[in-house]
Amino acid sequence: MNDVLHTILNHRSIRKFEDCPLSDEQIKQIVECAQAASTSSFIQAYSIIGVKNSEKKQKLAELSGNQSYVAESGHFFVFCADLHRHEVIAKMENKDLTKSLESTEKFMVALIDAALASQNAVLAAESMGLGACYIGGLRNNLEEVSSLLNTPNYVIPLFGIAVGYPAQQPDQKPRLPFDHVYHEDTYQQDSNIYLQQLEEYNELISAYYTERTNGKRSDTWTGQMSKMLSNPSRLYMKDFVNSKGLLKD
């Protein structure tokens, strides 16, 4: 197995870091790797905010649902969907680009662009002996996050990535069965097979938790998911994104 496959398959989210900041060189290397990702029609519709200031990191840790490892990370990256750049271009080039910038299509493009870049960043960091954890909790309160990071209109902070020297080596959680996620030529429509795959996966996940908690926990995956999704979260999102000028049409 080559080193790239090994790094990818060895991924686990790291939530405990040594007290050691990343060097500027490491940060630059990670960002340059992020920038090397594909971007839709060369649009480059994202920005990255690196947070060094310890008060801001602390505040972001709180805003993300008191995830202390945000503050304790060696560096905290915030990945943003960014069409502000293209709004500036509209003025430079004396064009009205509003209809494009407000479209659902371009919102999707910016999200995908930012996510591709971020996954390059995570793998780059991991290849350098660092660990990383995506922080979706950043979306708990984007109004405050935006205000703290001073982001303009047409910019949506999407998630953070806490990066640092790992001080733990957690187990990897088994993923959904290959045949459940990967379909050939047509989306799997046999509902019996589909349900059977989910039930087999439930057994796997339940055994995983039982073993690791001495039997105290034996959640199934579908149980976890139905519990989580029964409590709709971040329902302010549409209004927030709209208020920044995006996703209007």
Next chain:
Amino acid sequence: MNDVLHTILNHRSIRKFEDCPLSDEQIKQIVECAQAASTSSFIQAYSIIGVKNSEKKQKLAELSGNQSYVAESGHFFVFCADLHRHEVIAKMENKDLTKSLESTEKFMVALIDAALASQNAVLAAESMGLGACYIGGLRNNLEEVSSLLNTPNYVIPLFGIAVGYPAQQPDQKPRLPFDHVYHEDTYQQDSNIYLQQLEEYNELISAYYTERTNGKRSDTWTGQMSKMLSNPSRLYMKDFVNSKGLLKD
């Protein structure tokens, strides 16, 4: 430089392939790498459809704006945002999850999940000596794509990835200046610096095209962007996504 950084930084989109299909082993390896990516709260809200059938590949090439390399690829992967699985879970667990599934937040989660997985897939393929190209053109006509691939409600095909043995080695296009994409502690708000960075980048891109076309082309980046964004594309997207049950609230 380690092999992971080298693979990431060496990326270019490949649009010309040798006539050689991927093996099932290669496909499996690529998908397993995709699945190893982080996923928001373990939700795993994506699916991958691999297209082998040559008529379907040909049809998808046409639907994507006559991109012949879709049909000529060694394998064509379609990455989908997928919350259908969680709608099935609602029935299994006898819960009403509609409010979550319809939310803008969960639409974003599914897009980000799919994109993280896809970038792992691309890097895995590249590390195995293959080349890849993202096909956003798949979104030109998602109604027909969905019908061709038989995707159910709560599933949105987001983009394709054409993968195969590369028969070209294109140049890499320079990315936006590091300081323009990466901000420290606060989003860059000095509009003079911001504009200057864009103008410097315009010179770089213009020189890039001039050199490669013997002076026939000298587009600036902001010129390209304003031209592209002056023609809003895929304005049907919001209605389409809504019709599949997503992004309603």
